[in-house]
Amino acid sequence: MSRYTGFVWVRPDSRYVVTCFPGCSPVAGYSGVVNVTHTTLTIDSVGMADAGTWSIMDATTVGAVPVQSCQLTVANLPQCNISSDADLATLQPNTTLTLTVDIRGYYCSRGASVGLTTGNVTEMLIDHNASDTSDVVTSRTFSVTPVRLGDVTVSFTCDVRRWDLNCDGVDNLVGACSPRLSSGCVERDSFFVVSDQRCAIGFSFSSVMSDQRADKPFV
Incomplete structure (x- = not known):
């Protein structure tokens, strides 16, 4: 100086x-x-x-x-809540699901964006300049496929800094197993092993034939 x-x-x-x-x-x-x-x-x-x-x-x-x-650069991290229009305990393949994200009190003196991640898919919910503290309620509708299963998270980005938010409400999507399949059922000489009725890995099961493991898609 x-x-x-x-x-x-x-x-x-x-x-x-x-x-x-x-x-x-x-x-x-x-x-x-x-x-x-x-x-x-x-x-x-x-x-x-x-x-x-x-x-x-x-x-x-x-x-x-x-x-x-x-x-x-000044930022205020928002509070958030994620809600669903369906019973998440009984999700079936290709169910149409709507998630609503309520985002409260966010601010960024430069460019602000909010992203929603469901499983392996991330979508932009907000992308604009927040010149004042803002509240937004927005929804996304999609078909429940294996790539959508897993953690449900919301991220907030201000300029080049990113935060993963701790939202209330929905935090995971898990596919329900079909009632037609249970441990020990036989289909086309294949023995289906169902270890978890929640099927957290997606709509697929482990099929054991001739001591070899293979993925068998949900039908």
Whole structure:
């Protein structure tokens, strides 16, 4: 910081917050320190007004122009709830299912996006600039296939930072086994082994024939 004998930290909305001349004088919510190599600004509680480009301005020159110093991105992680229009304990192959995601209180000073992942499939729910704290309720309808089975998660991305959210409600999709198949049933000389009636691995079973294992699709 040797280029200035005194300077002011300027907030993105042009408010002067901390003056260092030579020591730094704090104001409500902001404080700073300075040495021969750099200055550090501390924000006690980051808010939306702090988002954007911070500048430093020479405090010893009349009419000095602020010089851009750093970019601050501000995010508020949302709360979320996932609900379903069907009984998830009895999902059958190719059932049409609608999941509704209620997202509350999200904010990002740059680009915000929210993604829904069901099994191995990820879909974008929101992708826009959230200029204020926002609430959104959105739904996705799809056919229940093996690639959709597994964990149900929601992610929130602000600029380049991503968070996996801990949502209430639905958190897993598991296919129900067909009542036609049970341990010991025989079909076409094949012995079906059903180890878990929830069939968490999808709509397929292990078929044992001549000491060889093979995947047999659900029919």
